[in-house]
Amino acid sequence: MSEIQDYKSKLSDPSSRKFETFSYLPEFSEEEIRNQVKYIIDQGWQPAIEHTEPENAMDQFWYMWKLPMFGETDVEAVLAEAKKCHEEHPEHHVKLIGYDWKRQTQGLAMVIYRGPQD
Template structure:
């Protein structure tokens, strides 16, 4: 199972050179970059933990890649994504978002089915990783 969230999620993982090219594209457009991480990539979990503050003042892609690598060192078994924000609209608008690191093993999700009154069926999504405690979900 491969989590598919954000831009490029159906492609093979990007190399650092490809990530740097995307960061340069974002910075050339005047977008601020931010790094986030989580061990719960559920599709409804849109609020990942932020690694530091958004990098409003950086103009060099190497600075953003440095922060990504520092987050990778601190959280080697987590999902890490890069977000680029376009501030032209006067509010936080995500212009680009993509995963830059995944755990070595992605256990996937299952659908839980529940029958209710009048023969209605409710379905919910359950991540297998959530069966383990937070912080230990993707450790081998």
């Protein structure tokens, strides 16, 4: 059995913090993010965008960017809203969420824009 890697995350080191499963992978390209949005839509989940200040990213509450995009099937429309949120709040982390309405939970959540890391 291979040795399990320990990720040395610390509250005192903002650049070491991890957010959800995807943050342990290398940063996603625009095409890989586009594929995740397509996956959300293909699952019938509701896309949504949230944002928060980097110092508050470990809290459970993030600010909702508008309402979830109920019934949205256009990948580019979802990406455009995420970009607008990032442009409006360039100092914030921006998260893409796919709400699974059948299970009443998040089916996917990933930070797609990171605010400055001090």
